[in-house]
Amino acid sequence: RPEAVSRDAAPAAAPAVAAMHRHFAALGRKQVRLMEVCGTHTMAIYRHGLRSLFPAGLELTSGPGCPVCVTPTGVIDAAIRLARIPEVTLCTFGDMLRVPGSTSSLDAERAAGASVRVCYSSLDALDIARAQPDRQVVFAGVGFETTAPTMAATILSAEEENIANFSALVSYKTMPQPMRALLQDQTVSLEGFLCPGHVSVVTGSQIYEFIPAEFGIPCVVAGFEPHEILEGLAMLLSQLAEGRAEVEIQYKAAVVREGNPTARAVMNQVFEPVDAEWRGLGVIAGSGLALRSDYVKYDACARFGVSIPDSPPHPGCSCGDVLRGAMRPEECPLFGAACTPETPFGPCMVSSEGACAAHHKYGVAIT
Amino acid sequence: MNSGRILLAHGGGGVLMHRLITERIVPKLGNPALAPLLDSAILNISKTRLALTTDSFVVKPIFFPGGDIGRLAVCGTINDLAAVGAVPRFLTLALILEEGLPLEVLDRVLDGIAAAASEADVIVATGDTKVVERGAADGMYINTAGIGEVPAGRNLSPKNIQPGDVVLTTGTLGDHGIAVMSRREGIEFTTELVSDVAPLASVMEAMMAAAPSVRCLRDPTRGGAAMTLGDFARESGTAVWIEEARVPIRPEVAGACEMLGIDPLYVASEGKYLVVCPGDESEAALAALRSHPLGRHAARIGEVRAAPAGKLVLSTRIGGRRLVEMPHGEMLPRIC
Amino acid sequence: MCLAVPVKLVSKDGARGEIELSGVRRRADLRLLPDAAPGQYVLFHAGFAIQVVDETYYREYWQLRNQFEELKRAGQA
Numbered sequence: 001r002p003e004a005v006s007r008d009a010a011p012a013a014a015p016a017v018a019a020m021h022r023h024f025a026a027l028g029r030k031q032v033r034l035m036e037v038c039g040t041h042t043m044a045i046y047r048h049g050l051r052s053l054f055p056a057g058l059e060l061t062s063g064p065g066c067p068v069c070v071t072p073t074g075v076i077d078a079a080i081r082l083a084r085i086p087e088v089t090l091c092t093f094g095d096m097l098r099v100p101g102s103t104s105s106l107d108a109e110r111a112a113g114a115s116v117r118v119c120y121s122s123l124d125a126l127d128i129a130r131a132q133p134d135r136q137v138v139f140a141g142v143g144f145e146t147t148a149p150t151m152a153a154t155i156l157s158a159e160e161e162n163i164a165n166f167s168a169l170v171s172y173k174t175m176p177q178p179m180r181a182l183l184q185d186q187t188v189s190l191e192g193f194l195c196p197g198h199v200s201v202v203t204g205s206q207i208y209e210f211i212p213a214e215f216g217i218p219c220v221v222a223g224f225e226p227h228e229i230l231e232g233l234a235m236l237l238s239q240l241a242e243g244r245a246e247v248e249i250q251y252k253a254a255v256v257r258e259g260n261p262t263a264r265a266v267m268n269q270v271f272e273p274v275d276a277e278w279r280g281l282g283v284i285a286g287s288g289l290a291l292r293s294d295y296v297k298y299d300a301c302a303r304f305g306v307s308i309p310d311s312p313p314h315p316g317c318s319c320g321d322v323l324r325g326a327m328r329p330e331e332c333p334l335f336g337a338a339c340t341p342e343t344p345f346g347p348c349m350v351s352s353e354g355a356c357a358a359h360h361k362y363g364v365a366i367t
Numbered sequence: 368m369n370s371g372r373i374l375l376a377h378g379g380g381g382v383l384m385h386r387l388i389t390e391r392i393v394p395k396l397g398n399p400a401l402a403p404l405l406d407s408a409i410l411n412i413s414k415t416r417l418a419l420t421t422d423s424f425v426v427k428p429i430f431f432p433g434g435d436i437g438r439l440a441v442c443g444t445i446n447d448l449a450a451v452g453a454v455p456r457f458l459t460l461a462l463i464l465e466e467g468l469p470l471e472v473l474d475r476v477l478d479g480i481a482a483a484a485s486e487a488d489v490i491v492a493t494g495d496t497k498v499v500e501r502g503a504a505d506g507m508y509i510n511t512a513g514i515g516e517v518p519a520g521r522n523l524s525p526k527n528i529q530p531g532d533v534v535l536t537t538g539t540l541g542d543h544g545i546a547v548m549s550r551r552e553g554i555e556f557t558t559e560l561v562s563d564v565a566p567l568a569s570v571m572e573a574m575m576a577a578a579p580s581v582r583c584l585r586d587p588t589r590g591g592a593a594m595t596l597g598d599f600a601r602e603s604g605t606a607v608w609i610e611e612a613r614v615p616i617r618p619e620v621a622g623a624c625e626m627l628g629i630d631p632l633y634v635a636s637e638g639k640y641l642v643v644c645p646g647d648e649s650e651a652a653l654a655a656l657r658s659h660p661l662g663r664h665a666a667r668i669g670e671v672r673a674a675p676a677g678k679l680v681l682s683t684r685i686g687g688r689r690l691v692e693m694p695h696g697e698m699l700p701r702i703c
Numbered sequence: 704m705c706l707a708v709p710v711k712l713v714s715k716d717g718a719r720g721e722i723e724l725s726g727v728r729r730r731a732d733l734r735l736l737p738d739a740a741p742g743q744y745v746l747f748h749a750g751f752a753i754q755v756v757d758e759t760y761y762r763e764y765w766q767l768r769n770q771f772e773e774l775k776r777a778g779q780a
Binding site: 014039052118227361 | 682685703
Binding site: 539621625 | 724775
C-alpha cells in the first residue's frame with residue numbers, strides 16, 4: 001500500500017479518526033472524493049501528517065482557497081512595475097514575495113534595488129507611510145473575505161488621518177462563486193466541501209447554503225486544529241453515509257450562520273464586487289473586489305498609471321488543474337523536477353500553502 | 368572635536384585608528400597574546416590536533432533582547448569549535464564599521480565581546496578594524512576565526528550516527544530567531560523572550576564526561592532544528608525520527624510562530640545543541656545536561672532508525688507523520 | 704486562505720487595543736469588532752480582531768501547543 005496507515009492517533013484525534021473510518025466503511029465505496037477549499041486547511045493537513053490517518057479510499061483534493069495560488073501573473077507583474085518606481089515602497093505579506101511574475105518576482109526586484117518590505121499587517125504599511133511622508137507606500141492587497149476587511153479598515157484609517165502617500169494594489173477574491181464554478185464544471189466530480197474556517201468567520205456559513213440546495217452536495221465549515229479537520233471530514237462522510245446534504249458548522253468556536261456583519265459592512269463600504277480572473281479557473285462573475293468610486297484615490301494602479309496586464313500561463317504549468325481539483329500535485333509533469341520550492345513555476349509551488357508546495361514539503365509517503 | 372562617531376579616518380591607519388585600538392579595543396580585550404599588537408599573534412599550542420573555524424555576523428538589529436552582535440560573534444564561533452569536541456582557546460576579531468556609527472555603540476558591543484570571551488575562557492588574540500563609507504554597511508559587521516585543541520580520541524561527526532541512537536536537545540528551540548524577529552520593523556511585537564545566545568563549550572564537556580561515545584552535536588542556528596537534523600540524516604544515511612510532542616518550545620516562541628505562520632522547527636537557536644548519542648548513554652547524557660545551567664530543559668526528542676534513509680521524519684502530535692524538508696528561504700510572516 | 708489565532712484582548716482605547724497570546728503582546732485594531740471588551744478572547748488576523756471566541760477555546764488551543772509546561776512538569780524538559 002502506498003502509505004502506511006498509522007493507527008496510533010493521539011487521544012484528541014482518536015474519536016474523529018474512528019468516526020471517519022466508521023462512516024467511510026458504512027458508505028461501502030472504494031473511493032470518495034472531497035475537496036478542502038482553503039489553502040490553510042491544505043497546509044494543516046500536510047503539516048500534521050493527517051493523510052496517514054485517513055481511510056485508504058478517501059481522496060482529498062486542494063481547492064482554490066489560497067490567495068497566492070489564484071492571483072494571476074498579471075497582478076504580480078503590476079506589483080513589480082509599482083516596486084520599480086523610485087519613490088514607491090511596495091509592502092506585501094510574506095506570501096507574495098517569491099511568487100513568479102512573467103519575468104521577475106518581488107524578492108528579485110528587492111535584490112535589484114527596489115524598495116520592497118514585508119509586513120505582518122496592512123496597518124504596518126500605513127505606519128511606514130505616516131513615518132516617511134516623502135515615500136509613496138503601496139500595499140499589495142491579496143486575500144479573501146478574512147483579509148479584505150482589514151485592508152478596508154486600513155484605508156478608512158488613512159482617510160481619517162488623510163495620509164496621502166498610501167495606496168493599494170487591490171486583488172481580493174471572494175467566496176462562494178468559485179465553488180459554484182467548480183460544481184458547474186463536468187470534469188470535476190466532487191462529493192463534499194470542507195469549507196474555509198476563517199473566511200466563514202466573516203461571511204458566515206450562510207454563503208454555502210446554495211450548494212446542498214442546488215447541487216445536493218454536503219458542506220462542513222471546519223477549524224484548523226488537526227482534530228477539528230478530522231471531525232469536519234467525519235461529519236462530511238457521515239452526511240454521505242446517511243444520504244444527507246446540508247451546511248454544518250464544526251468550527252462552532254468561531255463561526256455562526258451570519259458571520260461578522262461589522263467586518264462585512266467595513267469591507268462593503270470601501271470595496272464593491274467585480275468579476276475577477278482566477279489562475280486556472282478564468283474569469284468568474286462577481287468573485288473579486290475593487291475600490292468604490294469614493295476610495296478610488298487609493299488605487300495604486302490608477303495613481304501611478306500602471307495597468308494590470310493579462311497573464312499568459314507558464315508553458316507546461318498545470319496549476320489550474322490542481323486548483324480545480326482535477327489533478328493531484330504529483331500528477332503534474334513539472335512537479336518535483338522543473339517545478340520545486342526553489343524553482344517554482346506556478347504559485348501552487350511558491351505559496352507555502354499551495355497544494356504542490358505542501359505536498360513537496362510534507363506529502364511524500366513515508367513507509 | 369570628536370563627534371562621538373566613527374569617522375572614515377578611524378579606518379585610515381593613522382592616529383585616530385591607533386587611539387581607537389589602544390584606548391577602546393585593547394583595554395577591553397587585553398591579554399599577553401594581543402598586547403604586542405604585532406602583525407600576527409604568536410600562540411603557544413601543545414602538539415594536539417587543532418580545530419579552526421570562521422564565521423561572520425551581520426545580525427540586525429545590532430542589539431536584541433538577550434544579546435548583541437558582539438556576544439553572538441564570540442558564542443557562535445566557540446559553539447562551532449565545541450561542536451567538534453575542541454576546547455576553544457583563541458579568537459580573531461575583524462570589525463567592519465560604518466562611517467557614522469556612534470562610538471558608544473562600538474563600546475557596548477566590545478563589552479559584549481569581552482564578557483562572552485571571559486565567560487567562555489577564551490582570548491581574542493588578534494584583530495583588524497576597517498571603516499566603510501556611510502551606507503556601505505549597516506552599522507557594523509563582525510568576522511571571526513576560532514582555534515581550539517581537540518583532545519585525543521574525540522571524533523565527533525554525523526558519520527558516526529547509527530540506527531538505535533537517541534536524539535537529544537540541550538534545551539528549548541527557536542528562542543534566538545523569535546527574539547530577534549520581535550524587533551524587526553514591520554513586525555514588532557513585545558515579549559519577555561530573550562535570545563538564548565550562550566557559549567556551549569562547558570555543556571559539551573559535561574556531556575562527553577557522562578557519555579563518552581556521543582556521536583555528534585551541532586548548534587541549530589540558521590534553518591533551525593529542521594536544517595540540522597536533516598543534515599544529520601543526510602550525512603549519515605540514516606533516518607532521524609522526531610516526536611513533535613517532545614520538542615521543548617517556549618510558549619512565547621510557539622505564540623509568535625502561530626501568529627506569524629512560521630514553523631518553530633525552522634527557527635534559529637544560538638545557545639543549544641542537538642545531540643545524537645548511543646541509546647545506552649542517553650540517560651547519563653540527559654542527567655549531566657540537566658544539572659548544567661545551560662541544559663536545564665534538555666530533553667530526548669527522538670531516535671535514529673534505518674528507514675527512510677537520509678530523511679528527517681516528524682511524528683506529529685496528533686499521531687500522523689510526515690517528512691520534514693530543508694527550509695528554502697527567508698522566514699517570513701504569512702497571512703495564509 | 705487565512706491564518707488567525709485566538710488571543711486575549713488586554714486593553715482597549717477606542718478602535719485600537721492590545722492583545723496577548725502565550726507571552727507575546729502586540730497592538731491590535733478593533734474596527735472590525737467594536738464591541739469586544741478587555742478580558743475577552745478574540746480571533747486575531749493580520750493585526751485585526753475579527754471575532755469573539757470563548758475562553759475554553761483559547762485555553763485548549765494554547766494548551767495543545769504549550770507542551771513545554773507539561774514537559775517541565777513531567778521532569779522531561
